[in-house]
Amino acid sequence: MFNRLFASRKRPCFKQPRQWDTLNLDLSGCEFSITLPPQDYEFPEEKYGKQFNLFQANLYRYSEKPDRNGYPPTFKGVSDSGILKRKWQTYGSIWRSRHLGTLQCSAVVCDISRMETNFDCFNPEQLERLLLHSLYYSRGPGFGLNEHTTPVNWQIKTLHDVDWVYYESWSRKADWEPTNTPFNDESRFTAWLATPLFKDKYLLVSFSSIGSLPAEPSNALMFSRINAIIPSLKLKLSPESTQQKASARQRNPGARYSTQRDPENWRYYGSYRQGDFMAGEDSLVFEGECSPPPKLY
Template sequence: MLKRLFATRKHPCMPGLNTPEHITVNLSGSVLSLKLPPHYSSDGFEAHCEPIDTMNIYDPTGYSGDPMGTAVFNRKRFISRAWELFGPLTRLRNIGSISFVAVVERIDSLPEGMSCFNPNHFEQVINRLMFKMGPETPQIDPKVAPVNWCTEVKNDCLWVCYEMRKANDGDPNSFAPSQFSSYAVTPLDDHHYIRLMFHNLGYKPAEYSNRFVNSVRDKVLNSVTLTLSEYAQQRKVEVQSQWPDATISPQRQPYNWVYPEWRDGDTNKGERHVVITQYHTQPPKFHL
């Protein structure tokens, strides 16, 4: 029985993994194409956001943001679905799940003259986003990032992939090693980019859980193609001509963040829900 249970954990299955849907989304003339397994919930819950065929990324309506911290990011979701993982002995009870979300994100705090089409500037944008999701969200479990950072150029578009993981709390029984998020990001114009997110709730042993959820992620990402709009292509050429030697780090090590001191805000007095009272690691600053 133990051997069979161990095999279950090593080789989970996911409904629809081998019968993905081909999805195409027009984002103000830039066309994203990818293959996604269909949404599946054993409890019957529908997907939060079925794929949107066409989105005007320049329409300010529909964007949501996080006012925390000193950098301003806003996002508009265009796909959101969930996948459940099963083992042959678990019957109708899942042993893990993956939540997939695709958003267009806009950074409003990028200084004038900087562009996401400049690889160095884009890395700074991602650095600022990671800090916002890490130390500037101190009420959530501390994070470690970037983990497994890598870059790839597909169809002349730069993609950056990395993971954010929970910091090791020293608990040998913790599920934290198999519960993490993966991201793939690519520019759409000077201030907009696509972010594809995979939020994993895995099982133990983490070695086998992570191997499987990462294989699902890689299968999706290998199907992705992005064709930039004529405007975006022209703007990209202009930026590359302005900064011909700009580069992005091919590999990265995680930050050694020290989380800030904070308190619960008094919303009746107009404060945010979380008030950071003292930074220990300072927010990264943008530089040309």
């Protein structure tokens, strides 16, 4: 309550609930838990259930078409509705009824069983390549016009004896964008954590921030909540996945994650225009050459 009394754009705050709650999820025998504050948002929290069959094909949305540059489909699957999503708003002055920003925590399961790489998610070097390839399509040139600096602050976090790959993506203005836009790029970022579940599946937890200006206090507030949640992440592998992990280590005993990475030097699209419907074009046409997807071999 006192936080809100003295809040402002320079001192934004979250509502401070008395209790946080722990979500316990059964992911085909893998036990995942995370402790979070209750949702504080305009709409009720979406409920996804507590038990998921990760080997059920209709759980995923697969990439089955060439991308907008004509590169072949990846056939990677991402759980269509996710397995959890929770949002919180940030606030300024108490006489301002509208919130300043939003932080969302969500989690999805990624399925690589249909990809042609024959990769093993328990091989750290191969999972790292998969994560960079995924970044290309979620925050890189494969995503569209919006440019991001990524990966940032790459590191390996060990949480309750499980290694998680942590990295961030930061929004930035493209050269062709006007200087003054309604988007606060310097306070828009996503922090990701990834870890294997099975040889062909991995868990991806994300924290997406749409902050306010000035960016520094907004970002500091967002990270204070993110860093309070991250230590609660717990994962206990199933007997099957534990055996798969041991087999991967036996086959590749020297495989390691990179301890740090510089942001990718991807070239994005130069501009865009409205498509010509009569000529069979998409509603938006992206112009200029961009970097190709990272190679998976």
